[in-house]
Amino acid sequence: MPKTAFIDESGNHNLDTTKPGSSSYFIVCAIIVDDNELDAFNIAAEKIRQNHFHESEIKSSKVRAKDGHKRHIKILNDILDLKFTFYALAVDKNRIYKDSGLQHKRTFIKNLNGKLYGSLFQHFAEIKVIADETGNQDFSRSFKRYVDKNHIPDLFSSSSFGLASSQEHIGVQIADFIAGTLAQVYENKSNTKLEEEYEKLIKQKSVGLDEWPPKFAQAPSAPATSNAFDKTIMDYAFRQAHLFLDNNSSNHSDDIKMQVCALDFLIFQSHWNNAIDYIPTHSLKSHLRESGYSEISDQVLRSSIIAKLRDADVLIASSNKGYKIPSKLADLHDFVARVDSQAIPLLKRLNKARKNILMATSNEVDILQSDKSPALSNIISKVEI
DSSP states (O other): HHHHEEEESOOOSOOOOOSOOOSEEEEEEEEEEEEGGGHHHHHHHHHHHHHHHHSSSGGGGGGTTTTTTHHHHHHHHHHHHOOOOOEEEEEEEEGSOOGGGGHHHHIIIIIIIHHHHHHHHHSSSSSEEEEEEOOOHHHHHHHHHHHHHTTSTTTTOEEEEEHHHHHHHHHHHHHHHHHHHHHHHHHOOHHHHHHHHHHHHHHEEEEEEEEEEOOOOOOOOSSSOOOOTTTHHHHHHHHHHHHHHHHTOOOOOOHHHHHHHHHOOOOEEEETTTOOOOBBBBHHHHHHTTEEEEEEEEHHIIIIEEEEEHHHTTTEEEEETTTEOOSSSHHHHHOOOOHHHHHHHHHHHHHHHHHHHHTTTTTTOOOOOOOOOHHHHHHHHHHHH
């Protein structure tokens, strides 16, 4: 399904966070809408603008916190009724080396905003990205050339990138409000009620919320457990998952892009479901479909995505409930039990067929003595099944 993404930001580019008015975080947010829902989205968003901002644009900076965020929460609840998802990048400026090249505004924007654009083009097969333009036209043109060259997969891609005024696109204004909501929480300017709405926003609408600079091997909180190895297993599993994403974020192979998309979803769900729940197969397939990939069978999901990730040393546990990044030893025991329930019966049936053919041919034909299956023959000869 073709999609349109609207981009806006919250915060500023100044790395000296001690200066008055300088934010600690810089947040870039993409509101993502299916093209077949775009007209309805625009109409409904325009009604929200008229109800809450009258003749003005929707801007989070116009909503003051003096009423305990009540107005902010009311607007956010109306926005949650719109049909969209969002992806955001939160940049912790306190963790960036102050004398790095990112101290320069243009370098900051090209590199950090570019990370979000690159992720959108990586995850969605066909997407039109519209970002709020800057005041400087020369830089806007330069920035568009930079994104076209560095982030759009190839000349034949149906995806595109453009800059436009927020007045022209109500979606950019919605992106402004979501980015501002995230900023309120990241800057510790929220209260309990707003944080509850923030949690609702993340769970209902987010397809990803990344933080940069990345915190190495970041894993969700470990579940309550008595096993001493659970934290070690969780940390290793998430470290391997993030390593795969880092190594393949710029790979434009369709197979790799689907693997990255699926793994990103598993990681995100682990963080927001307390690393406990398995993700059902149908949910994983639905996420891939909503990301713009064609419908795939359960077999393709297993063989071309999950199996390939495991081949690349990514730990993925599975059971009859679905898939997950393992957070405890019991998850790996689930994986072992699933393999045992599927592989051992097949090997037993194969060995039974082999013995029957050996008997029927007076040991003249051994169906496992073939150049096509030396490993299988070796396993059956060494294992009592």
